[in-house]
Amino acid sequence: RKEVEQDPGPFNVPEGATVAFNCTYSNSASQSFFWYRQDCRKEPKLLMSVYSSGNEDGRFTAQLNRASQYISLLIRDSKLSDSATYLCVVNIAGGSYIPTFGRGTSLIVHP
């Protein structure tokens, strides 16, 4: 079982829709959490960190549930430009904090 699990999708939604992605992690030593965005044939880039109290950045809301070991990302008012793959990332404590990636969830926003 992978340490970080995501539904690969694709999620196919119309412009203006609200869409939510979930991610579960199995290692209780996980210390910090992120959502990255990856466009086709490009490198992953940080979308937002995920804090214990939940956090919002414009149309994006991230939440963390440590008891159930899952992270969520909510995108409101979807834009065509939101089409991408969204990667859940967990920094797992060891000798270093190693970014461990889920397989990614593909989002396609259509007109």
Added chain:
Amino acid sequence: NAGVTQTPKFQVLKTGQSMTLQCAQDMNHNSMYWYRQDPGMGLRLIYYSASEGTTDKGEVPNGYNVSRLNKREFSLRLESAAPSQTSVYFCASSARDLNTEAFFGQGTRLTVV
């Protein structure tokens, strides 16, 4: 504003050939990583280096070697390339702090024929 620089961007190898992927970062980060990304598999860690002079195996280290040449540079070597190593390779770096993000290079698209 270079961040993480990887070379080359594209490479085609014949089975059995060797090559080294180069990676350098200018953000004074302690930790550096090599990942490979295959369709449907996400990013899988090959090797990482928590600090200059140290390297450790990740999830899929077989067939690869690494060198942390100095704090800036972390190279990945394929001694005898196999078709199963056809993939996109990403180098990344991060500070060693708990809540730090990783920064990625643009990737190397490697095809082994």
